[in-house]
Amino acid sequence: MDSILRAAGELVGTELSGPVDLGGSARSTVLRCQTAGGGSVIVKAFGDDPGSLRCFTAEAAGLSLAIAGPEVLGVDPEVPLLVTADLGDAPTLADVLLGDDPAGAESGRLGWSRELGALAAASVHRRAELARLWSRYDKGMPSWEDEPWTARNAAALPVLLGGAGIPCPAGLDEELSAIGTAGGSAYPAFTPGDTCPDNCLITPAGPRLIDFEAACYQSVFLTAAYCRMPFSSCWCVFVLPPGLAAEMEQAYRAEIVGVYPALAGDEVWEAGMRRATAVWTVDATVRLLPRVVEDGPLHRTRRPVPTRRQVLAHRWRTATGLEEFPAIAETMRLLLREVAGAWEAAPLPLYPAFGNRGR
Template identity: 70%
Template sequence: MEAILRAAGEVAGVELFDPVDLGGSSRSAVLRCRTAEGGSVIVKAFTTEPEALRAFTAEAAGLSLRLAGPELLGVDASVPLVVMNDLGDAPTLADVLLGDDPKAAVDGLLAWARGLGRLAAGSVHRRADLARLWTAYDKGMLSWGEEPWIARNAADLITLLPASGIAVPPGLPEELARIGTAGGQEYPAFTPGDTCPDNNLLTVDGLRLIDFEGACFQSVFMTAAYCRMPFSSCWCVFVLPPGLAEEIEQAYRAEVTAIYPALAEDAVWHAGVRQAIAVWTVDATVRLLPRTADDKPLHPTRRPTPTMRQVLTHRWEMASTLNDFPAFAETMRLLLAKVAGGWNVSPLPGYPAFDEAVRDGGEQR
């Protein structure tokens, strides 16, 4: 800890002390540190595991674009760590969705969607800059834009299905190859990577994004799917009230059509979002299904939190209607019948902020 504080203070040009652990992950530690001037900064120090090194490079390069997120105060690639300004203790989008104020939740969702859309629209000319910055902080790992994670997930799904008692439907490998193009070059824009509700601060100055460990350029459809599913790869997943997913999706779409006018065409937009939903559903399946022997909550400490089986069932139900990809949709129906059919889990509930029973002090329905 002493070495981290000393290195962070040197790159930020301030003396740091009294670190407070804000959590982090297996890849990094996040500390709030006081400065000699009476202020505070955030230090994010990474381990030297391969995925942590990729996360460091993405965080340092993504924040260096200065398109969104906290101000980058310094980088030490030898530790490695980054130092950022402290955005304070503003509520996250997760906080308001799990709270008891429906207006705050709607306002937060719309701020999130519009903020991500504006970020995407304002970033399209910065791709070469991100590539240059990645090289500057490179730790020998492929960027997320180069990492073939979608193709790897597709191969894993083909292996996982027989292990789950499901024969691979004819045509599925070919459809997965076509589905995999959703994350590529079509309508690319910058994203911090993990735009889940707990990585979005609702400050008095508007939406501020944190966590750039997956920063890359990818298709805007991959973020649009977060609006519709909702929150494709996250733990804070419940059901939105009727019409609200469409409203936040349109808020995001309105921003990105300013830079990509073709996205105003419904046929183009909806086909792209459906394809991205398929990509994220494969991702959820290969990540979570092998871990469902014990139906654990998706988050180790936050409550309420859905279970893995609840989220997978919800994802498979949505994906089973993707008739653009008949073999894939059939695969989802088989998973529902042969896997989820034996789970006996309750349906995914709604977000607490929109639940009258929660607001009235009763138990969640």
Template identity: 70%
Template sequence: MDSILRAAGDLLDTELSDPVDLGGSRRSTVVRCRTATGGSVIVKAFAGEPEGLRSFASEAAGLSLRLAGPELLAVDAEVPLLVMEDLGDAPTLADLLLGDDPKAAAAGLLAWACGLGRLAAGSVQRKADLARLWARYDKGVPSWEDEPWIEQNSADLLALLDRTLITVPRGLAGELAVIGAVRAEYPAFTPGDTCPDNNLMTSDGLRLIDFEFACFQSVFLTAAYCRMPFSTCWCVFRLPTGLAEEIEHAFRAEVVDAYPELADDAVWRAGMRRAIAVWTVDATVALLPRTLEDGPLHPTRRPVPTRRQLLEHRWEMASTLEEFPALAATMRTLLGEVAGGWGMPPLQGYPVFREPGSDDLVRELRSNRQHLWIK
């Protein structure tokens, strides 16, 4: 920690002190520090293994694009670390969804969807800029845009099904290739990890944090977070149907400005179904091997679903993708032969929305799109 503070302080030409751990990850250490003048900054130092180095390049390049996120104050590519402005202790979208104010939670969801949509729409012409910035901070690890993660997940799913003695329907490999093509469709910038705990609801509006997976990806892969919801996250419960539709509509209404073709319902629905399939395969590969002993998706936050509950919910949604019959059949087999033996209660709705009145809440949001956090 001392060496991190010295390196960051040298970048800013000031002394840093009183580090407060903000809970990083195995890839990074994140601390809030006091400056010699009494202010505060956020210092993020990255591990030297490949995933840490990729995360550094992604975050440094993504923040340098200056489309979203905290202001990037300084970068040391050798340590590596970066220093950002401190956005304070505003509640996150996760705090609202696990809280007790349904209006605040619904408005937060709408702000999140609109904010991501506006970011995507406003970024479409900046892909070459991000590539140039990535080259500046490149640490020798492929970017997420160059990493064949969808193809690798498809291969891993087939191998996993074989180990689990699940019969692989004829045509599944071909369907996975078709589904994976969504990756190249309608690209736009995203911070990557757009989960509820990476969205601050500040007095100045929605602010996005954590750009470790920043890249250009299909708007469908981002929009799927609205419907599933939160494709790769821990803060996952069922959304009221009307509310899920409203936040997806809010995101889509923004990106249509950049991609008018997405106003076509057939185009939108097909892309969303492929994106849901991609993220379901991703969750299955990541979580199924860890379900022999079930456990919560987050080590400390409560309430939170278990790995088994989340997978069952994902498989249920993907089992309805009838244009991909082999995949849908695989999901139904997993539900019957794997989840059927778990005896788990189904994934419930977000606690904040379990009280009656969700329909009234959705109508209110539709009639008044301008809210405190949508700026």
């Protein structure tokens, strides 16, 4: 702790004290520190393992692009750490959705969608700049854009099905191959990477995105799917009242069509969104299915939170309607019948903030 404070203080030219742990992760330590002048800053220090180093490079490069997130006050690639402006003690979108204020939750979810869309629109012509920033802070790890996670998931799903005793429907390999290339080629734009609701602060000045540890360019559909599903890879997954997810999706889309006019076409948009839904459903299956032998909550400390089985069954049920991918849809039906059928997992309820409204 002392070495982190000393390095961060030297970086920004002031003594730092009174560190408060804001709850980082296995990859990083996040501290709110007091400055000698009576203000405060956020210090984020990273570990020295490969995963942490890649997250440092992504965070430093993504925030230094300066189109979203807190202002970067200094970056030390040697420690490694960065110091940013302090956005205050604002609640996150997750706090609001899990609270009891439906008006605040409605405002927060739409603000989050617009902020993501505006960020994507502002970033379209700055991909080369992010690549240069990545090179500046490079710690020897491949960028997230070079991470073949969709292809790896596509290869892993048939293996998991075999382990569960489920035959692969005809055509599944071809469909998985098709969605396995869906990472960044179709209408790419910048994303912080982990666009879950606990990484969006609802400040008096509006929503502010934080956590750029997976910052990269990817297809806008992969980001917009967080509105439709919602939230594609997150722990904070419940059900929205009818129409609210569509409003979020439209808020994101309205921002991005100015730079990608083709996305105003419903056929183009819908095809991309359904492919992204397939990508994220396969991702959830590969991540969570091996961990459902003993069910448990998706988050270690937050409550309320759904269980892994609840979320998987919900994702599978949604994906049975993917008509463009009949083999994937049939796979999800098989998983619902042969795997989820033995569970006693209750359907996902409404987000608590909307719990007093009808579905």
